[in-house]
Amino acid sequence: MLDLWFTEKWSEDTRFSIKVKEHLYSEETPFQKIDFFTSNEYGRFFTLDGMIMITEKDEFIYHEMITHVPMCTNMNIKKVLVIGGGDGGTVRELTRYSTIEKIDMVEIDERVVRLSQKFLPFTADKLEDKRVTLYFQDGLKFVEECSSETYDLILVDSTDPISVGEGLFTTEFYKNCYRVLKEDGILVNQHESPYYERYSQEMKKAHNKIKNIFPIAKVYQFHQPTYASGHWLFGFASKKYNPTLDCKIEEWNKLDIRTRYYNTDIQMATFALPNYVKAQLEEK
Ligand code: SAM
Numbered sequence: 006m007l008d009l010w011f012t013e014k015w016s017e018d019t020r021f022s023i024k025v026k027e028h029l030y031s032e033e034t035p036f037q038k039i040d041f042f043t044s045n046e047y048g049r050f051f052t053l054d055g056m057i058m059i060t061e062k063d064e065f066i067y068h069e070m071i072t073h074v075p076m077c078t079n080m081n082i083k084k085v086l087v088i089g090g091g092d093g094g095t096v097r098e099l100t101r102y103s104t105i106e107k108i109d110m111v112e113i114d115e116r117v118v119r120l121s122q123k124f125l126p127f128t129a130d131k132l133e134d135k136r137v138t139l140y141f142q143d144g145l146k147f148v149e150e151c152s153s154e155t156y157d158l159i160l161v162d163s164t165d166p167i168s169v170g171e172g173l174f175t176t177e178f179y180k181n182c183y184r185v186l187k188e189d190g191i192l193v194n195q196h197e198s199p200y201y202e203r204y205s206q207e208m209k210k211a212h213n214k215i216k217n218i219f220p221i222a223k224v225y226q227f228h229q230p231t232y233a234s235g236h237w238l239f240g241f242a243s244k245k246y247n248p249t250l251d252c253k254i255e256e257w258n259k260l261d262i263r264t265r266y267y268n269t270d271i272q273m274a275t276f277a278l279p280n281y282v283k284a285q286l287e288e289k
Pocket residue numbers: 036053057058059067088089090091092111112113114117142143144145162163164165169170171172173195
């Protein structure tokens with residue numbers, strides 16, 4: 006029997022393939038094509054429009070890094086807005102903090118949530134936490150209509166800036182995030198990658214927009230084996246707190262939150278970037 010492979014195009018001349026055990030499910034929604042697979046190497050994984058979103062084997066890296074870096078920076082975060090994040094992994098990490106009182110998740114495609122609850126219980130199992138409210142609408146419109154100074158933290162767990170994700174990489178969106186954040190608010194966004202040209206262009210564009218809006222605009226890195234090149238970034242934008250100078254290392258460690266990737270040494274190191282990445286971020 007012929008082997009079945011899932012292949013993602015990382016650049017014109019680079020492909021990444023995972024041998025598939027079973028193609029579990031496929032559905033075309035009004036927003037995108039959703040596919041779920043099982044594999045030996047990465048366990049279950051799902052794709053949107055042919056792009057890997059998360060895999061069972063390495064999702065912990067992404068979801069820990071999007072959450073614990075800002076949470077260690079400001080230990081008083083109570084109200085959080087997650088934009089995108091349909092698989093539930095980011096919300097799962099947030100619910101580990103008893104100090105968080107409210108989590109609003111704005112996901113444009115309800116089918117991603119419902120199918121993740123069916124096929125990916127390991128990421129979606131905390132979406133029913135009593136602090137979580139789900140909104141199925143465009144995140145761009147949500148922040149446009151949201152009152153000022155509402156949230157302590159906004160996590161933009163979005164797809165790439167194509168199709169429905171495009172609006173989440175605009176100046177208009179970042180300006181509304183700034184307005185909707187409290188006076189000591191923090192914005193963390195999925196910030197693409199420095200390695201392949203297509204992703205590097207998007208990273209530079211996003212950073213140039215954000216640094217013109219927020220007084221503190223940094224980028225941090227982590228390795229994510231199933232994203233293009235494995236070298237991935239988050240943007241860290243803040244109205245007040247510096248993530249390495251103001252972070253509460255001892256207080257965070259006292260929470261005794263068990264993680265598999267993040268630790269407070271990484272809090273300090275993740276913002277130390279390679280020279281070629283720093284050079285790209287300084288480009289106009
Ligand atoms: N970790 C993944 C990554 O880095 O590519 C993304 C995880 S999550 C699956 C991305 C989610 O963003 C998708 O469920 C998609 O439907 C949602 N999304 C895309 N554009 C959106 C928008 N404008 N408003 C709200 N959600 C959006």
